[in-house]
Amino acid sequence: MADVPAPLALVESFLNSVDVETGLDDLRDVATFRHWLADHDRPAEADEHDLDLARRLRTELRAEAATHHQQPDQAEPRDRGALDALAVRIPLAVRFAPDGAAVPGPTGTGVTGVLGEVLAAVALAAHDGSWRRVKICPADDCRWVYYDASRNSSRRWCSMQVCGNRNKTRSYRQRTAPA
Ligand SMILES: [Zn+2]
Numbered sequence: 061m062a063d064v065p066a067p068l069a070l071v072e073s074f075l076n077s078v079d080v081e082t083g084l085d086d087l088r089d090v091a092t093f094r095h096w097l098a099d100h101d102r103p104a105e106a107d108e109h110d111l112d113l114a115r116r117l118r119t120e121l122r123a124e125a126a127t128h129h130q131q132p133d134q135a136e137p138r139d140r141g142a143l144d145a146l147a148v149r150i151p152l153a154v155r156f157a158p159d160g161a162a163v164p165g166p167t168g169t170g171v172t173g174v175l176g177e178v179l180a181a182v183a184l185a186a187h188d189g190s191w192r193r194v195k196i197c198p199a200d201d202c203r204w205v206y207y208d209a210s211r212n213s214s215r216r217w218c219s220m221q222v223c224g225n226r227n228k229t230r231s232y233r234q235r236t237a238p239a
Contacts, residue, residue, distance in 0.1 A: 063209035067181040075205040102174045110171035117146050125196040150175050199223040
């Protein structure tokens with residue numbers, strides 16, 4: 061997706077490492093996870109422990125993306141204890157760039173370093189408002205994570221051509237079905 065800001069591209073790809081439609085999961089086991097890491101130019105010797113952490117973080121962040129359809133002023137507070145408990149296991153520190161920017165960055169190595177990149181990108185995006193634009197398609201058989209680049213941040217489906225239309229057709233059929 062070309063409209064995703066660069067730091068969020070890894071986040072989006074990580075969240076879409078499971079494809080609900082096909083059932084394919086890049087985090088299915090250690091071997092597939094290592095493959096995913098190498099594909100993203102972040103080769104790391106993942107073990108079962110890393111895989112478990114990555115899978116749980118993905119689940120929690122996907123649940124967060126699902127809340128982004130609500131308007132910020134109407135967003136319901138929710139229990140974020142599980143996400144918070146995972147986040148503290150992934151070390152981050154404030155890093156200074158040559159241009160003076162002070163931003164959070166990972167201090168872990170291997171998989172915790174990669175997950176730290178994901179988390180740091182989320183933290184930065186939460187600050188500039190772009191994290192709220194990372195949304196998950198509400199179609200049950202899709203659940204694809206996409207970046208909503210629309211001006212008023214109102215895009216509801218991953219793709220209007222596919223999920224939007226499919227859903228419109230479905231609700232039209234339901235409305236017109238004989239009682
Ligand atoms: Zn969709």
